[in-house]
Amino acid sequence: MIAAALVLAGALLATLHLVRRWGVLGRFAALGMTGRRAVRVMARRGASDRWKERAARLLAARLLGRSLLAGGGLAVAAMPIGLALGVGPALGVPTTAALLDPAARLAILAMGIAFAFARYLVGRAAGAGRRARLSPA
């Protein structure tokens, strides 16, 4: 069970890393912005139908592209967890059982907190080093 918990924790961290690295949240923000813009354009008064038709055509293409990009990014970023859950049991690592096991979940939580703390310490040390380099002697 420990091996499965380790594999799951690794998959979770890999997913978090991919989400940060690929800017998946930024893609969703861009999608929301495009949606709000589409609503604003369609609700605009005084604009000609020709203008609205052209704007709707452009915004439809943009909205479709951005939503596919955001959804695809999320699906690809969640791939490590999906792989761990799908392939784990076939390779003899009971990842699906570990996902439902309270002790394994607690271990994953502890590993996640430890990783976040380590990242915080490393980031702080790097920041202190940068500040020391930049400050006048």
Place this chain on the structure above:
Amino acid sequence: MRMTVFPFAAILLLAATAVPAQAYVGPGLGLGAASTALGVVGAIVLGLLAFVWYPVKRLLRMMRKAAPGSGKRGR
């Protein structure tokens, strides 16, 4: 009587034989999937507006404009 008992029996049977689906989706993935679906639906609605509604509206307006003129020409 038989028609009313059958659905309840079927529901009970299904509930008794259900196994865990293991299909839990967390809030992050769930919200992401929902907003992606909303984006696709919005794009389809906008596409319908752009490719169907506005051309049809233009056509109707042209027909309405042409109608009085054609009446005069007919005289």
